[in-house]
Amino acid sequence: MMDRRWAVNIPWSMVGIVAGIALIGLSAVYSATYTQRGPSPLFYKQMVWIGMGFIAMLLMLIPDYHTVGRYAYVLYAVSLLLLVLVMFVGRTGMGAQRWLSLGPFAFQPSELAKLALTLSLARYFAEAPKQDYCLRDLTVPAVMVLVPLVLVLKQPDLGTALMLMLTASLIVLIAGLRIRAVLVIVIIAAVVASTIFLVPPVKKKLWGSLKPYQQNRIRAFIDPSSDPLGSGYHANQSKIAVGSGQIMGKGFRKGTQSQMAFLPERHTDFIFAVIAEERGLFGAGVMIVLYLSLLLIGIDTAKNAKDRLGALMAGGVVSMIALYVFINVGMAVGVVPVVGVPLPLASYGGTSVITTFLSIGLLVNIQMRRFMLFY
Amino acid sequence: MQQDTSVDIQRRLPFLAAFVIVFTVVLFVRLWFLQVVKGDYYYDLAENNRIRPVKIGPPRGIIYDRKGRPFVENVLVFDIALVPEDAQDLGATIKKLSSLIKVKEESIRTALADAAPIRAKYEPVKIKEEAPWEEVAVVEAHQEDLPGVIVEPEHRRHYPYGGLASHQMGYIGKISQAQRRQEQTAIGLLVGQGGLEKTYDKLLRGVSGRRMIQVNAAGMKVKDLGIEDPKPGTDIYLTIDLDVQQAAEEALGARAGAVVAMDPGTGEIIALTSHPNYDPNLFPRGIAPKDWVRLSNDPSHPLYNRAIQSVYPPGSTFKVIVSLAGLDSGLIKLDDKVTCTGSIKSGKKSFRCWKKAGHGTLTFHRGLVESCDVYFYTMGDRIGFDRVAQYARNMGLGSITGVPLTDEKAGLIPTVAWKKEKVGEPWYPADNYINSIGQGFVLVSPIQACQMIGAIANGGLFYKPYLLKQTRNRETGVVKKTRPDRKGRIILDSAALEEVRKALFGVVNEPGGTAHGAATPLATVAGKTGTAQVIAQKIPGQKLFGKQQDHAWFIAYAPAEKPQIAVAVLVEHGGHGGAAAAPIARKVIEEYLKNDGPPLGR
Numbered sequence: 018m019m020d021r022r023w024a025v026n027i028p029w030s031m032v033g034i035v036a037g038i039a040l041i042g043l044s045a046v047y048s049a050t051y052t053q054r055g056p057s058p059l060f061y062k063q064m065v066w067i068g069m070g071f072i073a074m075l076l077m078l079i080p081d082y083h084t085v086g087r088y089a090y091v092l093y094a095v096s097l098l099l100l101v102l103v104m105f106v107g108r109t110g111m112g113a114q115r116w117l118s119l120g121p122f123a124f125q126p127s128e129l130a131k132l133a134l135t136l137s138l139a140r141y142f143a144e145a146p147k148q149d150y151c152l153r154d155l156t157v158p159a160v161m162v163l164v165p166l167v168l169v170l171k172q173p174d175l176g177t178a179l180m181l182m183l184t185a186s187l188i189v190l191i192a193g194l195r196i197r198a199v200l201v202i203v204i205i206a207a208v209v210a211s212t213i214f215l216v217p218p219v220k221k222k223l224w225g226s227l228k229p230y231q232q233n234r235i236r237a238f239i240d241p242s243s244d245p246l247g248s249g250y251h252a253n254q255s256k257i258a259v260g261s262g263q264i265m266g267k268g269f270r271k272g273t274q275s276q277m278a279f280l281p282e283r284h285t286d287f288i289f290a291v292i293a294e295e296r297g298l299f300g301a302g303v304m305i306v307l308y309l310s311l312l313l314i315g316i317d318t319a320k321n322a323k324d325r326l327g328a329l330m331a332g333g334v335v336s337m338i339a340l341y342v343f344i345n346v347g348m349a350v351g352v353v354p355v356v357g358v359p360l361p362l363a364s365y366g367g368t369s370v371i372t373t374f375l376s377i378g379l380l381v382n383i384q385m386r387r388f389m390l391f392y
Numbered sequence: 393m394q395q396d397t398s399v400d401i402q403r404r405l406p407f408l409a410a411f412v413i414v415f416t417v418v419l420f421v422r423l424w425f426l427q428v429v430k431g432d433y434y435y436d437l438a439e440n441n442r443i444r445p446v447k448i449g450p451p452r453g454i455i456y457d458r459k460g461r462p463f464v465e466n467v468l469v470f471d472i473a474l475v476p477e478d479a480q481d482l483g484a485t486i487k488k489l490s491s492l493i494k495v496k497e498e499s500i501r502t503a504l505a506d507a508a509p510i511r512a513k514y515e516p517v518k519i520k521e522e523a524p525w526e527e528v529a530v531v532e533a534h535q536e537d538l539p540g541v542i543v544e545p546e547h548r549r550h551y552p553y554g555g556l557a558s559h560q561m562g563y564i565g566k567i568s569q570a571q572r573r574q575e576q577t578a579i580g581l582l583v584g585q586g587g588l589e590k591t592y593d594k595l596l597r598g599v600s601g602r603r604m605i606q607v608n609a610a611g612m613k614v615k616d617l618g619i620e621d622p623k624p625g626t627d628i629y630l631t632i633d634l635d636v637q638q639a640a641e642e643a644l645g646a647r648a649g650a651v652v653a654m655d656p657g658t659g660e661i662i663a664l665t666s667h668p669n670y671d672p673n674l675f676p677r678g679i680a681p682k683d684w685v686r687l688s689n690d691p692s693h694p695l696y697n698r699a700i701q702s703v704y705p706p707g708s709t710f711k712v713i714v715s716l717a718g719l720d721s722g723l724i725k726l727d728d729k730v731t732c733t734g735s736i737k738s739g740k741k742s743f744r745c746w747k748k749a750g751h752g753t754l755t756f757h758r759g760l761v762e763s764c765d766v767y768f769y770t771m772g773d774r775i776g777f778d779r780v781a782q783y784a785r786n787m788g789l790g791s792i793t794g795v796p797l798t799d800e801k802a803g804l805i806p807t808v809a810w811k812k813e814k815v816g817e818p819w820y821p822a823d824n825y826i827n828s829i830g831q832g833f834v835l836v837s838p839i840q841a842c843q844m845i846g847a848i849a850n851g852g853l854f855y856k857p858y859l860l861k862q863t864r865n866r867e868t869g870v871v872k873k874t875r876p877d878r879k880g881r882i883i884l885d886s887a888a889l890e891e892v893r894k895a896l897f898g899v900v901n902e903p904g905g906t907a908h909g910a911a912t913p914l915a916t917v918a919g920k921t922g923t924a925q926v927i928a929q930k931i932p933g934q935k936l937f938g939k940q941q942d943h944a945w946f947i948a949y950a951p952a953e954k955p956q957i958a959v960a961v962l963v964e965h966g967g968h969g970g971a972a973a974a975p976i977a978r979k980v981i982e983e984y985l986k987n988d989g990p991p992l993g994r
Contacts, residue, residue: 261435298424332405339411351426
């Protein structure tokens with residue numbers, strides 16, 4: 018049951034960090050989408066998302082996280098259903114069918130799927146505790162990952178599919194895997210990868226199955242200078258934006274890259290570049306440190322969780338957020354290829370903002386209940 | 393099994409922490425490298441980032457008829473535009489530009505001022521659209537004296553048939569500010585603003601491409617850097633047959649009215665005409681104010697699609713409904729006799745038949761063939777109008793058909809309760825009389841009339857009328873066909889339906905029938921005329937003129953034994969349905985059945 022001194026138990030430092038990230042992000046969305054006629058409707062929408070996210074986070078504190086765990090599979094099933102639904106009635110954008118229209122808003126089921134998958138894996142491993150899992154134990158989790166992965170790939174959304182894969186892998190590593198199993202997986206992966214790259218017919222087939230813009234992004238990452246206006250355009254413009262921000266930044270709404278629309282997707286995937294250009298190393302550094310603190314508190318939460326479910330849920334959520342932050346920022350500064358993933362809490366996008374807030378609510382929930390003996 | 397502790401997990405968490413910290417450090421170092429070590433370099437790059445995207449408008453999808461003949465075409469034109477940010481000395485550029493092309497300096501300044509509040513930085517402002525070739529050449533040749541001036545290729549919509557089917561085609565125009573607020577698109581983007589151009593705008597529009605050009609510090613083009621090809625819009629094939637459409641328009645001629653023809657077995661609209669029409673070619677460049685005023689103030693309402701947006705009293709065509717209601721419910725027997733003396737009395741009022749001399753004694757078949765008003769006054773009163781209304785609604789009257797065009801009107805099928813509520817008066821026997829011959833409160837649109845006669849032709853099967861036969865993606869060649877949307881089936885006594893159909897055949901083919909003008913050697917035609925009074929006739933037999941003349945209706949299908957086409961014709965103030973409307977239906981039917989060969993070109 019809930020303690021009476023509930024509010025006292027809320028880790029305000031965590032709430033503060035989250036609020037900080039969301040506000041810096043929101044101001045960047047304001048700047049990136051500002052039009053000659055004033056703030057864009059996107060800015061107001063994002064404000065609503067953040068408000069709703071905050072409420073969702075607080076609501077997430079009320080049920081015990083074991084209750085959340087009990088509903089993990091239901092959530093998983095619902096998200097699969099929505100992923101199937103989006104294939105048929107989804108709204109198309111940028112060559113992919115990713116969104117479900119809800120009046121003026123759009124809902125992105127793949128964002129919900131990542132949280133649902135994380136929670137379901139946590140529950141699965143918590144219910145079948147073992148010191149180290151062997152390969153056979155991974156059959157069910159593998160299926161759990163592959164079903165949404167294939168659905169997301171169909172959209173096609175390579176970025177999110179990759180993120181599902183990476184997040185799931187991290188969770189498996191946290192749950193524990195025999196060294197032998199790790200070795201076998203690495204060998205299989207190596208064989209598959211070398212088949213893809215070294216056997217021309219396979220390579221051709223797979224390469225052909227990618228959308229042209231996906232091929233271009235991969236090509237551009239390998240050699241960004243090959244075609245600065247075609248495929249490497251995003252990566253190059255983002256690097257110029259970040260670098261030109263220098264130490265103190267060009268100032269709010271003064272970023273030439275961001276304001277003149279050289280930066281594509283500047284309010285979503287490249288929001289970090291906007292922050293780096295307008296706020297400089299100072300602002301970008303603050304942002305990174307905020308994320309680091311959030312993740313470390315999360316890891317601490319996992320460590321102090323009173324049981325496996327709590328530890329795995331916390332670990333899973335931290336892995337998920339960490340991967341999104343690193344891939345997104347890495348993409349903006351040109352250390353990973355351009356894959357369209359949002360920066361948690363900062364990028365424009367309702368589903369992403371709300372699911373991230375929900376995840377953090379869950380972290381806080383686990384943290385608050387670490388000393389309770391019964392549930 | 394092991395206990396529910398997380399000791400082993402705790403052991404592994406430091407690795408996760410290490411991963412997080414290491415990655416953060418990597419990112420921070422990278423940021424340091426980009427922003428501090430190479431900061432000046434990137435700052436210069438950003439300052440000299442003089443790549444300007446020049447939008448390349450996508451060619452809009454072509455609208456074809458059912459046999460693959462284009463209704464519209466795209467013509468490549470060149471617009472001269474100005475990017476004020478790129479003009480170092482804006483005044484000089486404007487002056488020079490004005491001297492090279494025939495545009496006044498003030499108009500250039502006005503164009504810039506108009507665009508200022510709504511454009512994004514570096515978004516070009518159109519100075520001259522569809523510039524003649526010599527001017528384009530001159531501007532290209534004087535690039536160096538014209539910093540900031542660019543030539544933008546555009547696809548302009550052209551409607552080779554002018555007003556033909558203009559109400560379906562609709563028109564395109566510049567995206568309005570309100571629309572632009574909803575979707576972030578370039579100013580001046582041409583989007584569908586009416587008709588099918590609007591209904592299927594998302595399909596037709598395509599995606600803009602860009603040409604990247606590099607300009608120097610003075611805003612002059614240095615080189616072309618590459619092209620991102622635009623994605624052409626999807627082509628659409630309508631169910632309309634160009635020949636039949638043309639035949640319908642010619643047959644209607646200068647008279648105001650509407651013709652709707654559909655395939656009763658699928659709901660495909662074969663022709664849909666509304667006169668007077670307008671020339672959609674007036675719109676693509678932005679309609680001139682004087683043209684707009686002329687069109688919207690024209691008392692004959694050329695912008696109005698009479699086939700779906702106007703509702704009229706159906707006149708005698710409504711007798712088809714009364715017949716169905718009577719026979720199907722058993723309240724009219726085939727051999728029930730009514731004697732017409734030219735009028736009938738109800739209380740103190742007298743109700744006239746259109747034939748002053750009277751029809752004499754007749755039964756159902758002759759009653760419908762000769763369209764005897766007295767017969768239907770009597771039968772309508774016997775059936776009761778609420779029951780008639782039920783059949784009318786079942787036949788799709790009183791509600792929109794759902795054809796994919798905007799602002800369709802539902803018309804009106806009155807009931808006793810409706811009159812009490814809206815008019816505040818009880819339903820009198822006289823209401824039974826006049827509504828049963830399609831006067832009074834009943835209102836029907838031409839497309840509803842066509843759908844209704846189509847359902848009779850088709851044995852009670854109802855299809856939603858549609859106009860989009862298929863779409864074809866120009867890049868992939870993928871064809872998507874529309875499937876007929878069956879709305880339902882009206883359960884009718886088949887003997888009753890057969891009797892009605894026999895009488896409709898008689899209307900065109902038997903002596904005394906009212907629509908001999910619809911008969912054609914190509915096929916057997918069945919139909920029903922209607923002559924809807926516009927004003928009450930004070931003196932019987934008095935000749936009416938102009939706007940007081942009756943509306944002429946004719947609804948038909950052919951061939952009578954195996955219907956392939958259903959037609960509804962309405963001629964406003966056309967006079968008698970048999971004389972004014974039936975010959976139009978005949979021409980439409982002939983044109984369709986004559987060519988009823990290969991359905992689709994490709």
